[in-house]
Amino acid sequence: MIRARIIGTGSYLPAHILSNAELAARVDTSDEWIIERTGIRQRHIAAEGEFTSDLGLAAAQRALDAAGITATDVDLIIVATATPDQTFPACATVIQHKLGMIHGVAFDVAAVCSGFLYALSVADAMLTSGAHRTALVIGAETFSRILDWEDRGTCVLFGDGAGAVVLRAETGTGSPADRGILAHRLHSDGRYNDLLYVDGGPGSTGTTGKLRMKGREVFRHAVTNLASVMTETLAVAGLAPTDVDWVIPHQANLRILEGTARKLGLSMDRIVVTVDRHANTSAASVPLALDVAVRDGRIKSNDLVLLEAMGGGFTWGAAAVRW
Known part of the structure; x- marks a missing residue:
């Protein structure tokens, strides 16, 4: 395949x-x-x-x-x-x-x-x-x-x-040992539009608008949704959390990263963290953190890397990648 x-x-x-x-x-x-x-x-x-x-x-x-x-x-x-x-x-x-x-x-x-x-x-x-x-x-x-x-x-x-x-x-051979993207899962739920959004747009106000967020509610959904989609993605790939070498999460909030790691039973030393230096860069945060971990030598050939993110919409997803 x-x-x-x-x-x-x-x-x-x-x-x-x-x-x-x-x-x-x-x-x-x-x-x-x-x-x-x-x-x-x-x-x-x-x-x-x-x-x-x-x-x-x-x-x-x-x-x-x-x-x-x-x-x-x-x-x-x-x-x-x-x-x-x-x-x-x-x-x-x-x-x-x-x-x-x-x-x-x-x-x-x-x-x-x-x-x-x-x-x-x-x-x-x-x-x-x-x-x-x-x-x-x-x-x-x-x-x-x-x-x-x-x-x-x-x-x-x-x-x-x-x-x-x-x-x-x-x-590839079709096995979890293949190098490359092994599995990915995406989700969305438009009921939560008012928890994280921009209050403008060309089709509504004719302006760009500004970002608005209800942080406490977003936090609660993020920890639950991210842990769930990561588990789901690993299952599709025929893998378990114990197989994961590195998690590259969306860098929104260190507390979300810690909460997600606890739900999966993963140690924080397996989570790549750049939020302290980069803050939340939205769609850029996962590839930014990935590049940091590749260039500093943490991610090595054949490592299993799990990517995850959640954003406004709500949208969320994960991907399992063999390096």
């Missing part, structure tokens, strides 16, 4: 770092308050004139370099983002052009913080069907542009960044 294998990763963070102390000078909060409730110490903020496509392009180029290929080898680009440069065309086509590509297929996926898992699943389906050979999957966000910087409940949580992976279709 055909497996979609990750052959390269890359990431990019804007140069400007915004610390908790700097935020405390702008809103009624403190470094101690933010760390205690979220684990976040800083976040990166895109510069004026630095767009989501710029962040995504930088991450994509690093992923291509890591894979040892060029953009001419890619025939599919999928970008997960909730903060595209424009309402349309797709951010993916902007990146396609910036890469110098005039071939292939490029489009965006919108599933907020779960966007990268959704995009990865779509790419897996398109590669394993034989329709495409090599895919570039990018999660990129400039959430700083949709934050209410007077709302301490949300502005302290988010940052900007991008992460990317290169996937290539390769022949």
